[in-house]
Amino acid sequence: MSLVVRRGRIFDPARGVDEVGDLHIEDGKIVSKAGAEEVIDAKGLLVVPGLIDMHVHLREPGGEEKETIASGVAAAVAGGFTSVAAMANNLHPTDTASQVIHIRARAAGAGLANVYPIGAVSKGLRGEELAEMGRMAEAGAVAFSDDGFPVTDSALMRHALEYAKMLRRAVIAHCEDLSLTAGAVMNEGAVSNRLGLRGAPGAAEAAPAARDILLAEMTGGRLHLAHVSARQTVDFLRAAKERGIAVTAEATPHHLTLTEDSLVEYEARFKMAPPLRRREDVEAVVAALADGTIDAVASDHAPHAAHEEERELAACPNGVVGLETTLGVVLGLVEEGKVSLARAVEALTAAPARILGIPKGTLAAGSDADVTLIDLKAKWVVDPDRFRSKGRSSPFAGRTLRGRAVHTIVGGKICF
Amino acid sequence: MPALAKVLRQCRNWKRRHLLGIKDLSRDEIERILALSLELKRLPAEAIRKEAPLRGRRVFNFFVEPSTRTKTSFGIAARQLGAEVVDFSPSASSLTKGESLKDTARTIESMGVDFAIIRHTASGAPHFLARYMEGAVLNAGDGTNEHPTQALLDLLTIRESVGRVTGLRVALVGDIAHSRVARSNIWLHEKLGNEIVLCGPPTLVPDHFPGRVSWDLEEILPDCDVVMMLRLQSERQRAGLFPSTGEYAHLFGLSQERAGRMKKGAIVMHPGPMNRGVEIAAEAADSPRAVILNQVANGVFVRMAALLLLREALR
Numbered sequence: 001m002s003l004v005v006r007r008g009r010i011f012d013p014a015r016g017v018d019e020v021g022d023l024h025i026e027d028g029k030i031v032s033k034a035g036a037e038e039v040i041d042a043k044g045l046l047v048v049p050g051l052i053d054m055h056v057h058l059r060e061p062g063g064e065e066k067e068t069i070a071s072g073v074a075a076a077v078a079g080g081f082t083s084v085a086a087m088a089n090n091l092h093p094t095d096t097a098s099q100v101i102h103i104r105a106r107a108a109g110a111g112l113a114n115v116y117p118i119g120a121v122s123k124g125l126r127g128e129e130l131a132e133m134g135r136m137a138e139a140g141a142v143a144f145s146d147d148g149f150p151v152t153d154s155a156l157m158r159h160a161l162e163y164a165k166m167l168r169r170a171v172i173a174h175c176e177d178l179s180l181t182a183g184a185v186m187n188e189g190a191v192s193n194r195l196g197l198r199g200a201p202g203a204a205e206a207a208p209a210a211r212d213i214l215l216a217e218m219t220g221g222r223l224h225l226a227h228v229s230a231r232q233t234v235d236f237l238r239a240a241k242e243r244g245i246a247v248t249a250e251a252t253p254h255h256l257t258l259t260e261d262s263l264v265e266y267e268a269r270f271k272m273a274p275p276l277r278r279r280e281d282v283e284a285v286v287a288a289l290a291d292g293t294i295d296a297v298a299s300d301h302a303p304h305a306a307h308e309e310e311r312e313l314a315a316c317p318n319g320v321v322g323l324e325t326t327l328g329v330v331l332g333l334v335e336e337g338k339v340s341l342a343r344a345v346e347a348l349t350a351a352p353a354r355i356l357g358i359p360k361g362t363l364a365a366g367s368d369a370d371v372t373l374i375d376l377k378a379k380w381v382v383d384p385d386r387f388r389s390k391g392r393s394s395p396f397a398g399r400t401l402r403g404r405a406v407h408t409i410v411g412g413k414i415c416f
Numbered sequence: 417m418p419a420l421a422k423v424l425r426q427c428r429n430w431k432r433r434h435l436l437g438i439k440d441l442s443r444d445e446i447e448r449i450l451a452l453s454l455e456l457k458r459l460p461a462e463a464i465r466k467e468a469p470l471r472g473r474r475v476f477n478f479f480v481e482p483s484t485r486t487k488t489s490f491g492i493a494a495r496q497l498g499a500e501v502v503d504f505s506p507s508a509s510s511l512t513k514g515e516s517l518k519d520t521a522r523t524i525e526s527m528g529v530d531f532a533i534i535r536h537t538a539s540g541a542p543h544f545l546a547r548y549m550e551g552a553v554l555n556a557g558d559g560t561n562e563h564p565t566q567a568l569l570d571l572l573t574i575r576e577s578v579g580r581v582t583g584l585r586v587a588l589v590g591d592i593a594h595s596r597v598a599r600s601n602i603w604l605h606e607k608l609g610n611e612i613v614l615c616g617p618p619t620l621v622p623d624h625f626p627g628r629v630s631w632d633l634e635e636i637l638p639d640c641d642v643v644m645m646l647r648l649q650s651e652r653q654r655a656g657l658f659p660s661t662g663e664y665a666h667l668f669g670l671s672q673e674r675a676g677r678m679k680k681g682a683i684v685m686h687p688g689p690m691n692r693g694v695e696i697a698a699e700a701a702d703s704p705r706a707v708i709l710n711q712v713a714n715g716v717f718v719r720m721a722a723l724l725l726l727r728e729a730l731r
Contacts, residue, residue: 123659130659134667156656162618163658166631219618 002026002034003412005371008042012049013346014353014362023047025369028412032365040407040414042373048345049363050082050370050410053323054352055147055172055226055250055298058084058115060106061099062091067303067390069106069115072323075301075389076113077416079324080405082370083360084113084301085352088120089148095120095131097139104140112415113408114370116142116358121160121171125149128156130163137167142356145172147226150208152178157212161221170222170248170355173212175233176273180204185313186270187260187277195263197313202230202281205274209233213240216247224355225249227300229274231284238293248355250298251285253322253329254395258282262395268309268316269393272302276395289347290339296351297344299326303391321391325382327374328401335402369412376403420467423455430728434546434553437562438603446568446607450581452721453572453714461496468498469724473530475499478545479556480536485688485712486556486566490533493719499531517541521548530730531723534558539596552726554719560594566687567600569718570644573711577683578641587613587636589668590646590695591620591657597687598646602626613640616668619657633668637677644685645670645696661694672699683707 005023012018023042024034058072067075069086076084086103088094094103100117107115119136123129125146133144144164151157151173164171181200186192188199209225213236216223228234228249240247254272259279262270270276288294302319309316330348333339339347353361360370382399384392408416432445441449456464475494479487494501504524515523521544524532529551534542539559546553557563575581586605592598592614602625605612612627613636621629630636637643648664658664665671675684675697684696684706692698701708 122656128656129653130656132659132663134659134663153656159619159656166618 001037001412003038003040004034005040005042005047005373008045008047008373010047010363011341011345012363013342014049014350015364017363023363023371025371025409025412028369030363030365030367030369040373044375045406046374046376048372048374049349049361050408051080051327051348051372052083052352052360053081053299053301053326054085054296054356056084056086056301056323057089057303057319058086059090059303061102065305069103070110071388071390073107073110073112073115075321075323075387077408077410078388080327080372080374080408081323082113082372082408082410083116083358085116085118085142085356087147088118088145089125093120093125094118094136094141095123095125097132097135100136100139100141113410116140116356118143118145118172120144121146121151122156127151127153130156130159133163133167137169142358143170143172143224145174145226147172147174150174150176150178154211154215158215158219161215161219161223165219165221169357170224172224172226173209174226175205175208175212177204177208181273184275186263187275189260189278191260191263195266197263200275202232202277205230206232206236210236213237213245213247217243217245220246223247227252227255227274228285228288228294229255229277229281231281234284234288234293237288241293248295249293250296251289251294252298252300253326254320255285256282256289256297256333257329258395266313268311268313269320269395269397271313271316271318272300272320273318286333286338290343292343295347296355297326297330297347298352299323301389303389304393306392309393320393320395321387321389323389324387325394325396325401327405328380328403329396331376331403332401369409371409372405373407374403375406378402378404378406380404418463418467419459420463420469423452423459424469424724426452426455427724427728430725433726433729434542435564435722435726436542436546436553436555438564438567438600438607439562441607443607446571446604449568449718449721449725450571450575452725453568453717454575456720457717464496465498470494470497470499470727473499473727474528475501475531475533475723476504476524476529477501478504478524478532478534480534480541481557483535483556486535489715490556490719493716493723494531496716497720497723499723517544518548521545525549525551531726550731552730554722554726557596560596560599562600563596564600565715565718565722566597567604569711569714570601570685570687571604572714572718573685573707574642574683577707577710578681582608582610584641585611585613585639586642586644587615587640588644588646589615589633589670591648591652592616592625592646593620593622594649594652595646601644617658620652634674634677637674638679640678641682642685643670643678643682646687647689648691648695665694669695669697670700671697672703675700675703675705678705685711688712
């Protein structure tokens with residue numbers, strides 16, 4: 001089966017390519033020339049490597065009322081994502097090889113975006129004993145994380161970094177000091193004080209991040225910081241990279257654009273962990289993304305059932321969806337001149353591919369034909385009722401975004 | 417001249433008062449112990465018993481950490497040489513009444529002890545004891561520090577099975593971080609100039625030892641002359657050092673198939689007790705390559721040699 005994507009602006013930061021031309025696809029691979037059966041007219045469109053979201057919660061198995069693998073990958077391709085990495089904190093946590101195999105099989109059955117399972121660091125996410133990382137890696141797990149929960153025991157985190165080093169995979173850290181964040185629903189500061197809500201300070205993220213960075217330095221293991229939100233975390237991250245410590249990081253679209261002021265109406269769609277913070281934090285995170293200190297953008301797509309969100313703020317679960325809005329929000333930063341287009345695309349393609357060690361994120365000949373076609377000029381209003389995701393809680397609901405995926409090709413198949 | 421008397425002449429001029437660790441021994445001392453052990457093994461047991469070179473000497477078995485095989489082995493060695501063996505059992509001892517190790521040492525010293533054989537949970541306990549003893553102190557295993565007679569009996573076994581003790585590539589596989597057997601063997605092979613390969617997950621194999629570290633058992637097996645499997649302890653799983661015995665066996669266990677990759681003449685060792693099906697498969701443990709029972713047998717001769725040499729240095 002062959003396909004040609006004609007006359008698009010081929011934009012591949014992994015190879016430093018930015019030129020108008022044709023992209024040829026045959027039998028699921030990018031080739032230099034193909035006998036084209038099917039043609040997609042990409043005139044005026046940006047043609048990038050299929051986008052990769054390295055932090056999503058697909059909820060299956062166990063949380064199917066919030067999302068299933070099928071609805072999750074449908075949301076992914078609608079948002080321009082050809083690959084996602086699925087976090088382990090399902091109701092039945094991904095802590096053995098059999099669950100990794102199951103998730104991959106379900107994703108293959110859905111036939112849309114690729115799903116790369118992330119295995120738990122600890123059994124049952126209990127933070128006590130290591131999960132069978134070796135067997136999970138053999139079954140296809142690309143990284144390990146107890147995300148949703150921090151690894152509170154420093155000795156266990158140390159051992160996780162050491163053990164994962166043998167498997168050549170990163171440990172993705174959800175940095176949170178639970179004793180500092182207990183009962184918190186937003187960032188701690190003047191706003192939480194005025195709203196009469198319990199808040200958690202940036203230090204609750206930055207102190208565990210510093211610990212993890214020191215453990216990474218000591219063990220030589222690979223660390224990746226999930227959802228960086230605080231200026232203090234960015235400071236430690238920058239210093240660590242200057243030292244040559246093997247640490248990478250991601251930021252979510254909401255931490256790149258929204259502040260704690262969003263909570264003024266007590267809406268659940270602005271409640272997540274880590275919380276939205278101050279302008280100073282947002283600026284630090286954006287600057288870090290722009291200069292590469294933060295390597296990747298990842299949505300932390302965390303769907304919940306509607307009835308769970310229709311409650312008073314304190315009772316609502318943490319988490320918002322993001323697969324279908326991430327690209328638009330990131331392109332907004334490019335339009336505002338805060339991040340270059342190359343850095344933005346890299347943060348959604350080559351960077352997550354490199355961190356996860358997957359052979360994606362580029363349009364080089366021979367690569368898998370995962371391609372996203374983007375209309376940079378398309379203006380659209382975010383309407384959660386039209387989401388493919390089962391989750392509807394979006395901090396960008398009602399916003400006009402500029403830029404969206406018009407086609408998403410996975411393994412040479414047009415999935416959106 | 418009786419055969420034993422001739423052998424005993426080899427003990428002359430031994431100066432070292434205590435056997436606390438391989439770390440302290442020179443290559444020459446190691447070779448002397450090995451040579452003497454071989455000679456003792458060649459003599460008929462009756463000849464040694466009849467001579468009773470340690471008649472009138474008192475050997476004190478001071479096993480604060482429990483042991484069956486090492487204690488029994490030392491006991492047989494001592495009695496074989498004609499010594500009186502006194503057993504110090506922790507539950508009945510004044511140690512449980514809160515008497516300090518120092519006072520216990522002085523107490524047994526006043527009872528007239530020529531040789532104190534100590535096994536203790538604390539690294540350095542034998543060194544401590546030696547400060548308060550006139551007699552000889554032999555380390556039968558201190559914490560995670562050393563187990564010198566184990567390494568020496570391992571060496572004797574290598575000498576017999578492989579035919580030499582130098583020019584070897586020796587692999588130690590498993591929980592090296594917590595193993596006194598591993599440490600003593602590492603110091604020993606370092607002194608002999610052998611190549612050392614340490615294999616296991618990074619959580620169990622520290623960085624600071626001589627030799628190289630490998631995380632891939634199958635990759636190293638074809639090149640090794642000696643493969644020493646170490647026991648995996650379940651408390652390490654609870655301490656978060658490895659996920660499960662199943663995964664450990666899958667990655668680092670010496671299965672029959674893996675043992676089949678070893679080169680001709682290479683041997684499989686284990687200090688015991690074995691966890692069959694965890695670090696070593698039953699078939700591998702029972703195969704002709706495995707010299708585990710030889711190790712046990714050789715323990716008696718090495719301990720006899722140690723006692724005879726240390727007698728030379730008794731005041």
